[in-house]
Amino acid sequence: MTQEPTTEQTVAHTVAEGVARLSWAPDEPVDVVRREVAAALATHARVEALVDPDDEAAQRVATWSGMRREGIMRGVTVDGSPVDRIVYARLASDVPVHEPEGFRALLNSFLPRKRAIAQLLARDTDDRVLLCQLTYKQDWDLPGGVVEVGESPHVAVAREVEEELGLTLPAGPLVLTDWLPPWSGWDDALCLVFDGGAHDASVLEQVVRQEREIRSAEFCTLEQVDERCADFTARRVRSALAGLRGDGPAYTESGR
Structure with missing residues (x-):
């Protein structure tokens, strides 16, 4: 699993005031993760996930659960070794993904920039x-x-x-x-x-x-x-x- 920590289900942990960090099992359906994102935002201003850059499946789950790609966090310590992780996040104030502006913002977060x-x-x-x-x-x-x-x-x-x-x-x-x-x-x-x-x-x-x-x-x-x-x-x-x-x-x- 490319998320931290490895779990058997989708779990949201509070990592700072108003911030929840989400992790999920490798075969977790997108709709389950999407529900957990919404649940976490009911009590947090921000929900985020750290995803392995080599794990394309986890990147797709993070995106289609409504979290926007924010960038690369370099040198995160996992099992004692520094690794890179893609940061995905959704804010309680973000426009809902089912609205055109929200969907465009989601796409804009991961499409290439030149x-x-x-x-x-x-x-x-x-x-x-x-x-x-x-x-x-x-x-x-x-x-x-x-x-x-x-x-x-x-x-x-x-x-x-x-x-x-x-x-x-x-x-x-x-x-x-x-x-x-x-x-x-x-x-x-x-x-x-x-x-x-x-x-x-x-x-x-x-x-x-x-x-x-x-x-x-x-x-x-x-x-x-x-x-x-x-x-x-x-x-x-x-x-x-x-x-x-x-x-x-x-x-x-x-x-x-």
């Missing part, structure tokens, strides 16, 4: 590309950043450019969607590159760097892009420029 990055392809009148030298890595990159939860990527890229460079550069149409595979501790992500327009090189005189993240900003030739950027970034820049001309792909993976 990180989005918004970048701006801004050029000068000599077709050089605006790049930023970053403080937290050696290679250069297009201006932009991570899209916040609930934020439009189109809004995010303009916000990031203003925060990092002090420039107001409206974002134009999307020119490239580039998928980035998992790498060096990062989950995979979608990088959305927007047309940043062509500007006089003197626009750099208006830059006010966010010194915590930006060392410098410069319009660069494609040769400099290849020298200064990671290979996948250089490929993304070239693919985005081709998309801007109308003879490139709309979608790439690591710039390819």
Whole structure:
């Protein structure tokens, strides 16, 4: 059994004020667990379960009993050894699952989430590309950043450019969607590159760097892009420029 503690039936234990933790036997029907969730919420504000990430059956029971997936609790001690557990929980204040909003919230809790990055392809009148030298890595990159939860990527890229460079550069149409595979501790992500327009090189005189993240900003030739950027970034820049001309792909993976 993947729950703590192993039992012969569904049991709710009070683990903190207003919090009940549920465990159940491996073959316990979902409707039994669902009833125990409701019973526990009659006397607790929260009912939760800790589920083994390798136990898909227990994950299904937790979900269809009405508990939302909240995340991974790392290093939980079970039988003297640290293990990871998925935290599922339901609050007494949650919208009932039989109502559309409650059902959507339940689905939303376990469906995949993908990180989005918004970048701006801004050029000068000599077709050089605006790049930023970053403080937290050696290679250069297009201006932009991570899209916040609930934020439009189109809004995010303009916000990031203003925060990092002090420039107001409206974002134009999307020119490239580039998928980035998992790498060096990062989950995979979608990088959305927007047309940043062509500007006089003197626009750099208006830059006010966010010194915590930006060392410098410069319009660069494609040769400099290849020298200064990671290979996948250089490929993304070239693919985005081709998309801007109308003879490139709309979608790439690591710039390819």
